[in-house]
Amino acid sequence: KRVAILISGGGSNMVTLADSMVGDHPARPCLVLSNVPGAGGLAKAEARGIPTAVVDHRGFKGDREGFEKALVSAIDPHVPDILCLAGFMRILTPLFITHYVGKMLNIHPSLLPKYKGLNTHARALEAGDTEAGCSVHEVTAELDGGPILGQARVPIRPGDTPDRLAARVLEQEHRLYPAVLRRFAAGDRTPVHLS
Numbered sequence: 001k002r003v004a005i006l007i008s009g010g011g012s013n014m015v016t017l018a019d020s021m022v023g024d025h026p027a028r029p030c031l032v033l034s035n036v037p038g039a040g041g042l043a044k045a046e047a048r049g050i051p052t053a054v055v056d057h058r059g060f061k062g063d064r065e066g067f068e069k070a071l072v073s074a075i076d077p078h079v080p081d082i083l084c085l086a087g088f089m090r091i092l093t094p095l096f097i098t099h100y101v102g103k104m105l106n107i108h109p110s111l112l113p114k115y116k117g118l119n120t121h122a123r124a125l126e127a128g129d130t131e132a133g134c135s136v137h138e139v140t141a142e143l144d145g146g147p148i149l150g151q152a153r154v155p156i157r158p159g160d161t162p163d164r165l166a167a168r169v170l171e172q173e174h175r176l177y178p179a180v181l182r183r184f185a186a187g188d189r190t191p192v193h194l195s
């Protein structure tokens with residue numbers, strides 16, 4: 001299976017996904033694409049010999065459809081079987097999602113269905129939650145919706161700040177996403193639960 005990974009920033013999830021696709025793993029990375037030129041993850045992908053692409057969303061001000069058509073034009077020549085959104089910070093419309101329906105995953109730093117959207121860690125702390133975590137889900141038209149394919153939980157500790165909690169959750173993202181991708185690439189949609 002061929003996996004395209006979409007990023008916007010440092011790409012730590014992309015790195016752990018790419019580095020997990022070795023040996024008898026049924027998938028290999030075929031593309032890393034960023035909507036941000038110069039995103040740190042691009043250099044990490046190039047260092048791994050993975051083809052890269054940039055589609056700068058700023059070139060499509062107000063033209064979301066044009067941006068998504070440019071994404072498709074940049075992605076499809078690499079003929080991916082699976083798309084992994086990994087720290088990809090653009091909202092995708094049904095136009096893009098239907099093009100890849102059933103083969104697009106995303107990782108979100110909360111225990112969905114709680115805290116869809118942004119600032120998930122601050123919201124969990126604000127709510128006085130005792131645990132937090134991350135979720136990998138299939139991407140559907142509903143933002144941070146779609147069937148959940150895996151979750152990992154972490155304790156919230158007294159004195160936690162959003163940054164400290166984010167770092168604790170990110171460690172689990174790096175465990176969860178490769179575990180889910182391996183199953184998904186093998187055609188197994190049984191949810192993964194880590195704690």
Ligand code: GRF
Pocket residue numbers: 007008009010011012013014086087088107108109170173
């Ligand atoms: C992190 O906040 C992570 O929780 C979320 O995307 C952001 C950047 O991740 N999934 P990455 O280091 O670019 O993979």
